[in-house]
Amino acid sequence: MLAEAAARRSGEGPLRVLDLRREPTARLAGVSAVLGEGDGPAVHWFCGADHWGESERRQALAVARPHLVWDEKGTVEGATMEVAEERARLGAAVVRSLVMVPTGGTSGQVRFAMHGEASLRVAARGVVDWLGGRAVDALCFLPLYHVSGLMQAFRCAVSGGRLLLAAWKQVETGAVPLPPEAEDGSVRVTSLVPTQLGRLLARPETTAWLQSFDCVFLGGAAAAPELLEAARAAGIRLAPCYGMTETAAQVCALRPDAFLDGERSVGRPLPHVRVSLEPETARVIVESAALFLGYYPEYAPRMRWRTGDRAEFAADGSMRLLGRVDRVINTGGEKVDPQEVERALLAVPGIVDAVVFGRPDAEWGQVVEAAVVSSPGGADTDRLRERLRRSLAPHKIPKRIHLLSRIPHTPAGKPDLGALTAL
Numbered sequence: 001m002l003a004e005a006a007a008r009r010s011g012e013g014p015l016r017v018l019d020l021r022r023e024p025t026a027r028l029a030g031v032s033a034v035l036g037e038g039d040g041p042a043v044h045w046f047c048g049a050d051h052w053g054e055s056e057r058r059q060a061l062a063v064a065r066p067h068l069v070w071d072e073k074g075t076v077e078g079a080t081m082e083v084a085e086e087r088a089r090l091g092a093a094v095v096r097s098l099v100m101v102p103t104g105g106t107s108g109q110v111r112f113a114m115h116g117e118a119s120l121r122v123a124a125r126g127v128v129d130w131l132g133g134r135a136v137d138a139l140c141f142l143p144l145y146h147v148s149g150l151m152q153a154f155r156c157a158v159s160g161g162r163l164l165l166a167a168w169k170q171v172e173t174g175a176v177p178l179p180p181e182a183e184d185g186s187v188r189v190t191s192l193v194p195t196q197l198g199r200l201l202a203r204p205e206t207t208a209w210l211q212s213f214d215c216v217f218l219g220g221a222a223a224a225p226e227l228l229e230a231a232r233a234a235g236i237r238l239a240p241c242y243g244m245t246e247t248a249a250q251v252c253a254l255r256p257d258a259f260l261d262g263e264r265s266v267g268r269p270l271p272h273v274r275v276s277l278e279p280e281t282a283r284v285i286v287e288s289a290a291l292f293l294g295y296y297p298e299y300a301p302r303m304r305w306r307t308g309d310r311a312e313f314a315a316d317g318s319m320r321l322l323g324r325v326d327r328v329i330n331t332g333g334e335k336v337d338p339q340e341v342e343r344a345l346l347a348v349p350g351i352v353d354a355v356v357f358g359r360p361d362a363e364w365g366q367v368v369e370a371a372v373v374s375s376p377g378g379a380d381t382d383r384l385r386e387r388l389r390r391s392l393a394p395h396k397i398p399k400r401i402h403l404l405s406r407i408p409h410t411p412a413g414k415p416d417l418g419a420l421t422a423l
Contacts, residue, residue: 013042014041014042014043014044014096014097014098015041015042015043015044015067015068016043016044016046016064016065016066016067016068017030017043017044017045017046017066017067017068017069017070018046018048018060018061018064018066018068018069018070019045019046019047019048019070019145020048020049020050020052020057020069020070020071020072021050021070021071021072022050022072023072024140024143024144024149024165025165027047027144027145028144028153028165030045030070031045031047031099031144031150031153034097034099035097035099035116035117035120042096042097042098043097044064044097044098044100044296045097045098045099045100046060046064046066046100046102046112046296047099047100047101047102047144047145047150048060048102048145049102049143049145049146050071050072050143050145052110056110059109059110060102060110060112063110063111063112063296063297064100064112064296096116097116097117098114098115098116098293099114099115099116099120099150100112100113100114100115100296101113101115101145101146101147101150101245101292102145102146102245103147103244103245103246111295111296112295112296113147113245113246113292113294113295113296114292114293114294114295114296114299115248115292115293116293118289119248119289119290119291119292119293120150120151120154120248120290121154121158122248122272122288122289122290123151123154123247123248123249123250123272123288123290124151124154124155124157124158124159124248125158125272126250126270126271126272126273126288126290127151127155127249127250127253127270128155128158128159129270129271129272130253130270130271131187131189131215132187133159134159134185134186134187135159135160135161135162135184135185135186135187136155136156136159136161136186136187136189137156137161137162137163137164137186137187137188137189138152138153138155138156138161138162138163138164138188138189138190138191139164139166139188139189139190139213140152140153140163140164140165140166140190140191141165141166141167141168141170141171141190142168142191142192142193147243147244147245147248147249148191148193148217148219148220148249149191151248151249151250152189152191155189161186161187162186168196171200171206172196172199172200172206174203174205174206187214187215188212188213188214188215189213189214189215189216189217190210190213190216190217191216191217191218191219192216192217192218193218193219193220193221194218194220194221194222194223194224194227195221197216197218197223197227197231197236197238198227198352201227201230201231201234201236207234207236210234210236211234211235211236211237213236213237214237214256215237215239215256216236216237216238216239216256217239217241217250217253218231218238218239218240218241219240219241219242219243219249219250221414222321222339222342222343223240224346224351224352224353225264225343225346225347226346226347228240228259228264232259232260232262235260237256237257237259237260238254238256238259238260239253239254239255239256239259239267240253240254240259240265240266240267241253241254241266241267242266242267242309242319242321244307245292246291246292246305246307247273247286247288247290247291247292247305248290248291248292250270251269251270251273251275251286251288252266252267252268252269252270252273252275252319253266253267253268253270254266254267254318255267258318263318264320265314265318265319265320266318266319266320266321267318267319268316268317268318268319269317269319272288272289272290273286273287273288273290274286274287274288275287275319277311277312277313278306281310281325282310282311282312282322283306283307283308283309283310283325284307284309284310284311284319285304285305285306285307286304286305286307287303287304287305288303288305289303291303291304291305292305308324308325308326309321309322309323309324309325310322310323310324310325321339322337322339323337323338323339323340324338324339327339327357327358327417329356329357329358329366329368330358330365330366331358331361331364331365331366331367331368331395332364332365332395333365334393334395336356336358336368336395336396338355338356338357338358338368339356340392340396341356341368341370341388341392341396341398342354342355342356342370344387344388344391344392345370345372345384345388347391348384348387350374350375350377350379351372351373351374351379351384352373352374352375353372353373353406353407354370354371354372354373355370355371355407355415355417355420356368356369356370356398357369357370357371357417357420357421359400359421360421367399367400368395368396368397368398368399369398369399369400369401369402369420369423370398370400370401370402371401371402371404371407371420371423372384372401372402372403372404373404373405373406373407374403379403381401381403384401385397385398385401402420402423407420408420
């Protein structure tokens with residue numbers, strides 16, 4: 001059906017498909033078909049999230065203006081667009097098959113980063129080379145509409161390895177599938193976000209299961225120091241890493257042996273990238289052929305990307321993240337790094353999650369506030385402030401601490417700063 005629909009539009013621009021299906025094998029087949037067409041009709045494949053609510057779906061439809069919307073009920077006809085308008089919007093991309101990966105950052109607005117087969121292959125090859133060039137056998141339970149899930153499939157494909165798809169609920173409840181048995185020198189890999197790591201370490205059977213992997217990539221958000229220490233104590237071969245949708249996932253990763261030896265960083269740049277820092281701001285700059293081609297529909301290929309993150313390099317070349325450039329809080333002329341305060345909060349026993357943000361204030365410009373999640377009986381705002389005073393300057397102490405049952409997140413999985421400032 002996909003080939004027929006694309007062929008009908010031959011000479012009229014790419015067929016735009018918004019995929020909202022829940023079934024991962026169907027999603028993977030769709031992406032593979034699109035990027036494997038070669039000289040066939042161009043298809044622009046939008047990877048939608050099956051959990052999106054009405055607001056996110058409306059945003060995605062407005063951006064993509066798809067000809068076909070594919071969900072669990074089948075396909076429905078979508079919007080139309082004049083050929084001249086489409087060519088004006090996309091330029092050279094109008095003749096290329098592309099995969100659009102959703103990203104929302106901290107804004108909460110759905111955007112799609114454009115990637116072609118070439119950029120995804122470069123990124124996948126870089127991680128495979130970092131793993132020693134061996135075949136990658138991956139167990140993936142991250143969603144395939146997210147770059148961290150999608151790239152696991154690409155790494156298996158370019159290395160000749162095997163991909164096993166599993167549902168997170170199955171893994172979380174302890175009914176874990178066995179990872180692929182290593183053969184012919186292959187490497188067994190999986191990827192997690194910190195919340196998932198914490199839940200798996202809470203159960204002896206899932207902890208033992210994690211110990212069977214050669215490499216466990218950890219990314220997506222900052223991990224609490226106590227969580228990393230728990231993983232280290234359990235002997236998990238963790239590889240904390242740094243990357244984003246725009247870079248097709250990882251650009252830096254810490255070797256599992258270095259993690260187990262106590263190193264605290266996101267490691268060194270991978271073989272396919274060059275990472276540097278702006279002198280004035282410490283902003284991370286990434287140069288690579290794996291970079292995205294622009295946010296749809298603005299086709300803007302590049303070899304250099306100014307991220308929104310700040311970092312520092314150690315003498316051995318490893319990188320430590322310092323926080324977001326756009327999250328620095330200016331309170332009465334004093335600069336506050338939210339991530340520094342978050343680390344101090346997460347070091348307090350009983351605090352399991354924390355986000356620090358600035359609230360506009362008529363007198364101070366901004367004031368520092370925090371939202372925290374604690375284990376039962378683990379949070380008292382006066383006690384928290386007292387603990388923070390031991391390690392932070394007075395202007396860094398949150399003026400107000402919100403005790404929440406969970407931190408709100410955007411559809412992209414980032415803390416929803418808009419919702420937090422509305423508290």
